[in-house]
């Protein structure tokens with residue numbers, strides 16, 4: 001089963017960086033996706049390549065996955081790759097798209113790990129498995145039966161899905 005891993009809000013602490021930039025408290029709970037100060041300042045945020053290159057790593061990745069699946073603006077792709085390399089994160093393809101389900105159809109992805117409720121919901125609606133990671137600041141709606149606030153839960157969750165998948169294949173006799 002091919003696993004896609006989102007970057008911001010899962011491994012990169014984008015939210016903390018923008019809070020610091022605009023003197024906001026990153027420990028305030030976030031109730032919905034489109035935080036007004038981020039939306040209002042998006043052009044400036046998108047242009048701040050120093051910020052993108054310096055994002056804090058919020059979680060260590062201790063499981064195998066197929067690719068990063070991220071929705072950064074096109075001009076940020078090279079800076080995202082720099083960020084992955086400079087933090088010694090696993091060397092996996094960096095796939096960039098605003099339509100993650102379309103990518104899943106195209107390259108055959110099965111499981112998505114993502115913090116954005118709308119992404120999780122769309123992925124599940126496409127008949128796939130999504131693990132919703134809930135970062136420390138998030139009080140956003142939970143859209144998947146498979147969710148966690150603890151990134152280290154993901155490895156055993158993936159193992160469970162893989163075992164189940166292999167078991168189903170055996171039952172079908174393939």
Ligand SMILES: [Mg+2]
Pocket residue numbers: 006007008009010114115116
């Ligand atoms: Mg994200």
